[in-house]
Amino acid sequence: MKLKFALLAALTAAIAGQALAEAPGGKYAGEADRMFRASFKAENPKYWMTRLEQDETMKTCGEFRDNPPRKIGEKLEKLNKATIRYPVDGKLIGDWKEGEKLAAVGTGGHIGFIQPDPPGRVRGGNCYACHELAKKEIAYGTIGPSLREFGKIRGQDEDTIKYVYDKIYNSNAFTACTIMPRFGLHSWLTPEQITHIVAFLVDPESPVNKD
């Protein structure tokens, strides 16, 4: 009995400890934010500097070290779900061959004066940075789960297709503060490009679903 109490007490303390963990920066968080923003070159054009702005999701995720309490997480998920937009023709599955190209492209969007991307450089999903996809590509990262044979395992029904589209468009609609970028929300990818990546994942003909 005593042991049970001790365990319970330890567990409670551990949970409370986690919940009460200080936000990064502690009492200096506000000052640190101003210092961070003031640390960028004056020559940066204003529209570059907007990239330092934080929406509620970013701000909250930082505060909780990307691990918000469930109640707050749910609120953020709802908020993000509401941002999802669909292609005009309503078709959520595109061309897997286009998706395959986008999955491999890691360039685009780099700014600054030292090594910016040339203007008009294609932006991709850079899926392989974090996920295993087609079998033949061995240079894949492991930050995200393996998506190898995704369509084979999950199928191609309407719900799955919509889920994949929504997840790529705004990953935080499902898991608040996930590492995965919100590709649609930030217009990093167009809705049409997202449908191509959806096809790359679920189409039975895609190399993701071939041996």
Place this chain on the structure above:
Amino acid sequence: MIQRFVRTLAAAAVATACLGQAAAQDAKVADELAKYREALADGNPADLLEVKGEALWAEKRGPKNASLEQCDLGQGPGKLDGAYAALPKYFKDTNKVMDVESRLVHCMVTLQGFTQAEVTKQWYSTPGKDSDIEALVTFIGAKSNGKPINVPASHPAEAKMAKMGEYIFYRRSGPQDFSCAICHGQDGKRIRLQELGNLTTREGAGVAMKTWPSYRVSQGAVWTMQRRLIDCMRQARWPEPEYLADAIIALETYLQKTATGTVMETPGIKR
């Protein structure tokens, strides 16, 4: 030196060939990458820069025709042993927490009489244009080789700077929702084939911090920690920070504090 360089090239070629064959398995790939790094370390081009830095340190230069030999990097004027490993640090004379680069620039301005703009104009090298700062920092860094990183951040100003660095580490923004933590907050992950250190642990931060400054094979140049972190922000798709900005020094303080106790192996050599 040339012989060593040829040997490096040959070793790199062999290692690259090994890499091609290793395509079959993850573990094998990681293994070969480790061997590749080992082969590269056999003749580090940063050694040349270290020699150049040593000469620059002792040379009388600038309007005041003075050397840097009286520069105080935190251990007293001219004391270089272990100085790099103990930075960033609070300096009473400037009332600021300074890293090796901001302190070095401070010395070049106060002792040699250069202007800050002159000194920092070529803070990193470009093809055909060497950087004195890179050479000097490589030399200063090497004087901490074998010494444990020692940034306990016990001075209130240092403790504050480390906390501010922690804040920046977790701060998410930009068109990819990035923060430092999303790639460097977990153990055992990879981006493409590149292993990622968990910089929130002593081990991870130690591995990351002990080898700087480092020769970057892919860049053909030695990178300082300022250069490294400013490029991290480029990768995050953020605008460009100012060289020697407080945000960079804060991150360095946070990382060096976390890495404290790890023995320095510098100059390093990396992909």
